[in-house]
Each structure stands twice: as C-alpha cells, then as structure tokens.
Amino acid sequence: MEWYNNSRRGEYDILSTTLSSLDDTANETYLNPIRSASTTPTYVVFTTIAGITGVIITLALILIITSSMEVIRRSYFEVFWRIVRSQTTTDPPHNFSVCKDRPQDWGKIAECPIPQFAGGFPQTWMWVIGPMVLYLCERVLRFIRYMQTVRYRKIVMHPSKVLELQLVKAGFKMEVGQYVFLNCPAISQLEWHPFTMTSAPEEDFLSVHIRSVGDWTQKLISMVEELPEGAQGPKMGVDGPFGTASEDVFDYEVSMLVGAGIGVTPFASILKSIWYKFKDSNPKLRTRKIYFYWLCRETHAFEWFADLLQVLEKEMEERGMGDFLTYKLFLTGWDHSHAAHVMVHFDDDKDVITGLKQKTHYGRPNWDKEFEQIRKENPTSVVGTFLCGPQVLATTLEKKCIKYSDVDPRKTKFYFNKENF
Incomplete structure (x- = not known):
C-alpha cells in the first residue's frame, strides 16, 4: 500500500506516476487502486475489503504460527482477497518496449494507445474447492463417529x-x-x-x-x-x-521397545497382543525377540503395568520361551531411604517394587551397553527400535541406532521409530 501511495504521489519515476494517474480522465481504467493523493496507506488498509481481509489473514497466520509452537501447545492448549489487475488486449497492442519511456506520447501514436486494465479472472475457487470438499467429508465422518x-x-x-x-x-x-x-x-x-x-x-x-x-x-x-x-x-x-509408528513392531524379527513414564501405553497394547498371539499359537507372528525398557521417576508408576508383565512372564515360562521377552525397568527418581529398603530385600526372589522376578534398575540406562548387548545377541538381525517418550531421549536413541548399525547389510542394523508426547 505504501508503494501504491508513493506512486500516486509521484515519488518514484515518471512511468509509475503516469500509470497511477490512469482513470483520472474519461474512457480509462485504473491500475493503482489508490485514487487520491491525499490519503494514507493505513486508511486504505482499514477501509477497503482487500485491506481488511489482508489484515485478518495476517493475524490468522500469526496465530497459527505462534499456537503451533511447542511451548504454547504444552502450556496453553486451548488457546484473500488480492488486488491484481492485468492489462487487457488493445488493437493495436500497447508496445511496452517503445512506450515505457514515453508516457507523454500515450494515445498520440499508434504504438502507444492508452493501456486498459481489468481485474484478473477469479481462480481461487479452483484451488480451494478440492481441499474444502475433502475437509467437509472428514468433518462429517468425525461427527458421525x-x-x-x-x-x-x-x-x-x-x-x-x-x-x-x-x-x-x-x-x-x-x-x-x-x-x-x-x-x-x-x-x-x-x-x-x-x-x-x-x-x-x-x-x-x-x-x-x-x-x-x-x-x-x-x-x-x-x-x-x-x-x-x-x-x-x-x-x-x-x-x-x-496409526502410529508402533504399528510396524511385528514387521521386525527383533524389536526394542522404550517407554518413558506414561509413554509405555503403546507397548502395553503390543505386549498384550503378543500374549494373545502366543495363546492362540498364531503362525503369522514373525517377531522372535523383544527387548522392553521402561523408565519411570517414581515407584507407584510401575504398579498398574506390573500385572501385565507378571502374566507375560508366567506365560513365557510355561511355554519354555523365557528368552522371548527381555524387559528392564529403570527407576530414575529415588532417595536413600528407598535404597536402604531395597538392600534389605535384595536376596528376595521377587522385586520389592513390582513383584517381578526381574529386579528394578536404579538410575538411567547405559544405552551404549544395552545396544552393544543387543547387537551381540542378534548378529544378523534387523532391529526395530520404538520409542514413546520425550524428544531428548529420542535424540539419544536415534544417535545410538546410527552408531551401532553395521555397514555390512548382512549384520545388525537398527531402525529408529518414534512418537513423542
């Protein structure tokens, strides 16, 4: 709008000034939408359809960008019209290369008739109608659901x-x-x-x-x-x-599942499904080994999931497949009184927190050691690594997958899949 306004006031070259003055006399069409030299860009923006809709679209864009930032999504979850005029065809046609430096001759010589302008043919609907139909169908489907x-x-x-x-x-x-x-x-x-x-x-x-x-x-x-x-x-x-990345867990011979806190939820579904597949002797089960890691800050978080692990642990032992599921639980938040209690019951057959035979580990996993062990136990396998947890852990595991994947395609390779929360 400033460019339009400055051209109207004659602050640029003679060509822009002449084009801006079109329609000041009869039988001419305008190119510059600002028809007065005494107005201001701000006034035009807030008093015309093009200006108002432009402001609304800009504010909407700012809202979309800011509300999609992670800090906003986590903390505050609840929270066009264009002026385009083109030159119409004249007979004889306006010779731009000859007339651009001779605006004083427009309408006086055959090569330079007065240029005529009109709004472009509306085409926005052709680009909008397809996505709008798909969007409406999706909204109808969601409403039915x-x-x-x-x-x-x-x-x-x-x-x-x-x-x-x-x-x-x-x-x-x-x-x-x-x-x-x-x-x-x-x-x-x-x-x-x-x-x-x-x-x-x-x-x-x-x-x-x-x-x-x-x-x-x-x-x-x-x-x-x-x-x-x-x-x-x-x-x-x-x-x-x-769908999520975790759907592909049964596409790998060996799967490494890592959950942090409530991020264990997709793996609860996976481990339950495995239990049912073993129970029904499903011949389509391709997976032959699963490594499961769960990281929690407090002991109570283990309680609701320990029952499922106990059932799986018992089921695998009865079927002589105790090596199929290897799981390790890591308690990342604990104090000295808790440590003393654990030491007293260290020789018990079952873990004092979960009641499982597998004892709970304290602190964070040594991922180099874990990846090295998995690679050693599966020297020729493709290992699918699945994470549901924070971005910091995702970055670490992705680097470890690259580090411990062998260049030789016949040896161990790790493929990383994630879903952050």
Missing part, C-alpha cells in the same frame, strides 16, 4: 493419578500402538485429546490410560472419582483409531 454410542466397560483408578477407561464402541477395530481422540462434552464440547490405546486388537473393548496432566485430564479424573460405585462415566466421544 462422535455421535456413535460409547459405553463404559470398566473404570479403574490406578496409583500415581492414572485413570484407566475401558470403553465399548460398536464396529470399532484397531491395530497395536494406535491412538484415538477423546471428547468429553461435560468438560468441553470442542476439545479433542489424543490417547494411545493400551488394549490389544484381540480384545472386545478399547482401553486408555490417562495421566493427570493439565486442566482437561484433571477435570476428567475428578469427575470419575466423584461417581457412585458402578455408575457409568460422563458421555465420551471417540474418534479414531489413527
């Missing part, structure tokens, strides 16, 4: 403020490691939050484990805690399922 009835099969409140919801929805099918969006109208009709499913495809329900983090989850847990025993929970909308 939202309206489908969802029943509560079981509501369990685990230690460490972890809520387990077992839901039943007609026609729902899933794969391991997938996630769904949940909506609770009693809290907010517009908010949809993603949660990884902890149930297996072989089960007739879907389950999610929800940790108390943020306003929405805290409100949901508070509502559930106030329910009378045996009552159904608040109305819940379920949209999904949606």
